[in-house]
Amino acid sequence: MALILTFLGKNGTARTKIAIASAMKLAREGKRVLLAGSAEPAMQILLNTTLSADAQEISPNLYAVQFQAAVLLERSWDEVKKLEAQYLKTPILKDVYGQELAVLPGMDTALALNAIRQYEESGKYDAIIYDGTGDTTTLRMLGMPESLSWYVRRFRQLFVNSDLGKGISESPFIQPLVSTFFNVNWTADNFSQPTNMANNMLDRGKEALANPKRVAAFLVTADDQIEIATARYLWGSAQQVGLTIGGVILESAIADANLSEQFAPLPISTVVGTNSAIASSEEWQKIIDGLPDFVTQASQAPRPIEIDVNARQVRLFLPGFDKKQVKLTQYGPEVTIEAGDQRRNILLPPALSGKQVTGAKFQNGYLIISF
């Protein structure tokens, strides 16, 4: 199992530098590290190397790859066609080539997450450092297993119970028709097979995200009003997708900036910034020296969610927000929390599931919900 590490913050170049230095640090500790960035040029310039869509070793134990959405989409297409061929008697998509497919919004994110999953499952790496957009988009990506599994459980049930769903699975007229076109009977049971397959994958994703020794993010900021506000906003928003923030990395020309009040209880590591794009090996060493022990810090950081079945309480860590910025509703079958432009539906354990909320208070950065 690989450690998956990413960085959030306003300054893209600083984040990419920290990501590279982190990859170097872990590689020198003997770990097999994959450094994954986007197709934009910053990482190539900082590494002074041409990267491609395939992982390449750039120094001992250190591999780098560029997530190119167009290439990843092309490669995933054959999987989609295989899946279609399993279900449809005469596949439709066989005549569409991966090399034609345009990239739609959201695909970058979904494809990058899928690529990380595949690299993780390959067993070839002890750590994957993902240098993404470092903003809400990265949070949407890491929140995908949870948000998608909500859509699957909510809409699957609605469909199965609907006239249309019942008609399809029960009508004596539909089954023979279905078998003309599909390789499977379309009963509620068979319909659940692909959703279960998807659910298993999403469950594995949620499990990884819930474990700070497997997935963690660190905030990168300078001592600057906008950067600090953005880092705090992303800190709170990260909790909404269940992502543990392990600590803060302060990039500063001077070592005495004090941000502990804004980010308590997170530890702050100071890295002496370098302004030049191509850092010398001494400069990289200085950045590496300032980096924290990621796994230790992540393990000790506040967890996004704690469920106490005995006390009938759910505690959500939501730092950086005040009471007015957090909305709690119970429209659907689950409890919904809205904050940081994220909406989270809390899947409760059976003991609390379906219960009405009896009280909620916002205290020391925690939203405490009682049932």
Place this chain on the structure above:
Amino acid sequence: MALILTFLGKNGTARTKIAIASAMKLAREGKRVLLAGSAEPAMQILLNTTLSADAQEISPNLYAVQFQAAVLLERSWDEVKKLEAQYLKTPILKDVYGQELAVLPGMDTALALNAIRQYEESGKYDAIIYDGTGDTTTLRMLGMPESLSWYVRRFRQLFVNSDLGKGISESPFIQPLVSTFFNVNWTADNFSQPTNMANNMLDRGKEALANPKRVAAFLVTADDQIEIATARYLWGSAQQVGLTIGGVILESAIADANLSEQFAPLPISTVVGTNSAIASSEEWQKIIDGLPDFVTQASQAPRPIEIDVNARQVRLFLPGFDKKQVKLTQYGPEVTIEAGDQRRNILLPPALSGKQVTGAKFQNGYLIISF
């Protein structure tokens, strides 16, 4: 018709400053301006105002709004339910509340584009300044009308011609079943009704994007290796989605930086940067004074695509790439160009449609394709 303007570049704070100053400039010229940003805090800090998901007037003629995906999704949900009710006899989605919906990757972008469209159609604004992520994600957003309409035309035809599609529209057994569940008959003709509705909307989007007096972007960069490389990369990538780049705005402490070689033939406007988050009105004025005349520059900039039916040539402007970074293929029914992690399928006029490519050359930043 409103002018839609956005900024691309590596430095987010600089981009937001330029966006605000541009909105101020146009508002002072008497235009009704909407400034639209994301839910992250930078714009609020720079404006020293609290923004919400509804447009508010922050100074004469100048309105500001925060695109909050969670709120926009909630508001669009009723439209989705209405659409479902038109087609399905017993709607399934009526029991799902907008307030429950989690935001998935890509939704931010699609919802922001939809919001821009609605503000544009409201007729209330002469200009909409969109302060987005300023990177590939913004390009995916503006490229959506074109890439989506490719998916619609490519997959619709495949479906209509497939056994499944033919079965549904021709089978005497299916029609009565369809009418049990749906308000419409599912013939190929009726199936085309919603796709035509979608196509009309996408066509209007493509039309707007193709007109530099309606949609244009400007590059924002400092005199820094990574920022320049990123701006050049985004310049080339923007052409792939059909977005006109009108010029470069150089944020610089000194006025004598010379980037004309890297960005020729684009004009470069120099803005004297301010480092403080909250600029004084004098500092805003200094930024405003450095800004170009957006519409004039955009109208004179190279167009992303020129089709010459008589010469049987298509000329694609692809600055910042070399020959090896551009891939031309003809797998499907259209000509596909891959560059800058974007794949573009060129919809040719009838005179050239379906013709084989007879030659291609890369010259002075143009890919010239002959048929």
